[in-house]
Amino acid sequence: MQWTLIVLLGSSLAETTLGWMYHYSNESMTWANARQYCKTNYTDMVVIQSQEENNHLVSLLPNRTGSPYYWIGITKNHMNETWTWLGNNSTWIGNESWAENEPNNNHSTEFCVEIYVNIWKNRGRWNDEKCSNKKYPVCYKAQCNETACGRGTCRETINNITCLCEPGFKGDRCQTAVECPYLPQSDNGDFRCSEGNQTFNSTCQLKCHLGFLPTGSSTITCEANGVWSGPRPICTSYKHALLAVVGCGALSAVGCLCCCWMKRRKRKKLAQVRQTEEATCSSNEVHG
Ligand SMILES: *[C@@H]1O[C@H](CO)[C@@H](O)[C@H](O)[C@H]1NC(C)=O
Ligand SMILES: *[C@@H]1O[C@H](CO)[C@@H](O)[C@H](O)[C@H]1NC(C)=O
Ligand SMILES: *[C@@H]1O[C@H](CO)[C@@H](O)[C@H](O)[C@H]1NC(C)=O
Ligand SMILES: *[C@@H]1O[C@H](CO)[C@@H](O)[C@H](O)[C@H]1NC(C)=O
Ligand SMILES: *[C@@H]1O[C@H](CO)[C@@H](O)[C@H](O)[C@H]1NC(C)=O
Ligand SMILES: *[C@@H]1O[C@H](CO)[C@@H](O)[C@H](O)[C@H]1NC(C)=O
Ligand SMILES: *[C@@H]1O[C@H](CO)[C@@H](O)[C@H](O)[C@H]1NC(C)=O
Ligand SMILES: *[C@@H]1O[C@H](CO)[C@@H](O)[C@H](O)[C@H]1NC(C)=O
Numbered sequence: 001m002q003w004t005l006i007v008l009l010g011s012s013l014a015e016t017t018l019g020w021m022y023h024y025s026n027e028s029m030t031w032a033n034a035r036q037y038c039k040t041n042y043t044d045m046v047v048i049q050s051q052e053e054n055n056h057l058v059s060l061l062p063n064r065t066g067s068p069y070y071w072i073g074i075t076k077n078h079m080n081e082t083w084t085w086l087g088n089n090s091t092w093i094g095n096e097s098w099a100e101n102e103p104n105n106n107h108s109t110e111f112c113v114e115i116y117v118n119i120w121k122n123r124g125r126w127n128d129e130k131c132s133n134k135k136y137p138v139c140y141k142a143q144c145n146e147t148a149c150g151r152g153t154c155r156e157t158i159n160n161i162t163c164l165c166e167p168g169f170k171g172d173r174c175q176t177a178v179e180c181p182y183l184p185q186s187d188n189g190d191f192r193c194s195e196g197n198q199t200f201n202s203t204c205q206l207k208c209h210l211g212f213l214p215t216g217s218s219t220i221t222c223e224a225n226g227v228w229s230g231p232r233p234i235c236t237s238y239k240h241a242l243l244a245v246v247g248c249g250a251l252s253a254v255g256c257l258c259c260c261w262m263k264r265r266k267r268k269k270l271a272q273v274r275q276t277e278e279a280t281c282s283s284n285e286v287h288g
Helices: 002-009 031-041 051-060 238-277
Strands: 021-024 070-075 112-115 126-129 136-141 152-156 161-165 189-193 203-208 212-214 219-221 235-237
Touching: 031 070, 031 136, 051 112, 203 212, 235 238
Parallel strands: 070 136
Antiparallel strands: 021 136, 070 112, 112 126, 152 161, 189 203, 203 219, 212 235
């Protein structure tokens, strides 16, 4: 019975844009019931995190000329506790949030907060009140959900939602994978990429035509920063490849000869030193 009545009386603040949608009820109720009303019908009681949001909310609510005003989602359980917002336990309070001489904790039992939506100087300011008093609920409905931000996390903002993308994804809803520089098909081979894409997490393999070989690693992967994991492989003909191998071989042969010669020289020198020190002893190893 009671809920039906409240739902009928509940009003939405027609905001057609994305982002938080504020809703209020014309039925006054205790803070606890107001919160339950919000959780049943929307997401939760309104949470304010900046002066801008505070002003925005006030501008959307109907003006009232006296008590009761509207409950907001900041509370505490004991006198010595810090005022804490519902949701993420934020303790944000602006320099201009409280009305003059508030919070006054009248009777040491005022652990809930109302916002003055009137036309006087306290407009938009807060007042601590007894939670058992009856005021109008203001609720919000979150626009973020599991699917709102493809590959990212969703943040509510006043008139919009913002998506923070996982590495490797971009776009205002994180719906697009980051691209790597396009790999051109070469005359001597073809790149085969996973799912045909050259985007984050794609692996491309260079398949060389008959008679050709890939230089270096034939497989590269597109990384989250839009850079390939290695240099772009190319296909070279067997002849070139062979020449390269032979060239390398020749080079190492020269290197080896050089190395051997140096070693020999060193040994000789050592032997000479030893010979002068111990004139009687000569090493077979050196001359042999
Ligand atoms: C907020 O604080 C309460 C009590 O300390 C705790 O139970 C709750 O998990 C907290 N919520 C978040 C979102 O940190
Ligand atoms: C609580 O959430 C609001 C809105 O998402 C955010 O601006 C604020 O930084 C958060 N505070 C804490 C303490 O996490
Ligand atoms: C404290 O509350 C009583 C009613 O419970 C009220 O008459 C009085 O004006 C309040 N004092 C202040 C300072 O708000
Ligand atoms: C509420 O009062 C403010 C300040 O006097 C005024 O600017 C605003 O237009 C009023 N809003 C409504 C809906 O009457
Ligand atoms: C999720 O949120 C997006 C953006 O706010 C909205 O377009 C979509 O309809 C929502 N999906 C569901 C299942 O609520
Ligand atoms: C909402 O945010 C997206 C980027 O996250 C932006 O492209 C869009 O224009 C915004 N919409 C409004 C109404 O501010
Ligand atoms: C590859 O691209 C197609 C079409 O462009 C797209 O539908 C598909 O999701 C992409 N796959 C990956 C893994 O990004
Ligand atoms: C990258 O691809 C592998 C398999 O191809 C998959 O298991 C993994 O979840 C992908 N990573 C992302 C971030 O998409």
